[in-house]
Amino acid sequence: MNSPDSLLFPGSADAGATVCSAKGCRSAAVWVLAWNNPKLHTPERRKTWLACDEHREHLSQFLGLRGFLKDVVTLEEWEKGDARSASDG
8 A cells, every 4th residue: 555654744833744635735635536447547547646634535536536545544544544454464
């Protein structure tokens, strides 16, 4: 799985905080939107966008209309899934 850790916002007040992927938003991320573009990515590949509560629906619709959205989970659930995968391997 791709980790949302690569989407840290270095200029935020809380250095290293994960923030929403919506343009111009600096709110803390609560959601992970897992997606892929079937024309570019293999079916199992997952790219991630992060979303705050305010932008989750908008970003989900954007990806959904294009047929890219695969899953929406809380950031906490996503991180637990990463930890399980790493320990199983």
